[in-house]
Amino acid sequence: MPQRSGGMPENGGYMVAAYVAAGAIYLIYTALLLRRGRAEK
């Protein structure tokens, strides 16, 4: 794992990937649910 001179690992890309993936899953499900709601009305 790449290390900065200060010793903290440089793995911010994984953090961003996880936040984007989680956000995408929640947003897609919410959008699908709202679409089902509109279709049902």
Next chain:
Amino acid sequence: MTPVESAERALRRAVPWIATSLALIAAVYVRALAFTPAEAAQGPAQKIFYVHVPSAWVAFLAFGIVGGVSLAYLLRKDPRLDLLAESAAEVGMVFTSVVLVTGPIWGKPIWGTWWTWDARLTLTLFLWFVVLAYLVLRGAVNEPERRARYAAVLGILGALLVPFIYASVYLFRTIHPMPVILRAGGPTLPGAMLATLLFSIAVFTLFFGVLLYYRYSLARLADARAHAAAERRDA
């Protein structure tokens, strides 16, 4: 007010709450990413914790609801309980999917591997498949009473996995970290990290509650429409 009107009103009432929950999740992101210190040994990847752990807590809560409500359905045969169990299973599956996606993304930089057949990871994946089977089963059985009974049994069996998943880090040799809040001796996190985690847990729990309410109202609306159509046919 007819059951159809009541369910439609519930759907309308939930929309502002969904928007509020999404705004609060954005606030969790900002707080976690910009205002919470990174853990020294793990680096920024440790911040995945603030999405992964609250999602896992909500998944446990969802399947606890599925199990409890399914048991209540078998005892009382109230169709609303079946609709609530179905809704909690579907929403819970979304949260479990996030757990299963964010976990490997966290595991790769810290453990050096995306996946390992560790007890907690394997049981969580198994739970995801059980819930998938639950939802497929519901789609495969047409007769409502039979569908509800079969689904309730599977829902209870799926919920029984939850305590095993929670206890798996104690019961088996595992590389998954131990709990940091619900443990003897109290939380081990520094104050700023604990505050972000608790904020995130509260927001994700609210988000789950709102999605569950909306999904349940949707199920009630479809059910009320089906009953109204059947009554018109019989008249």
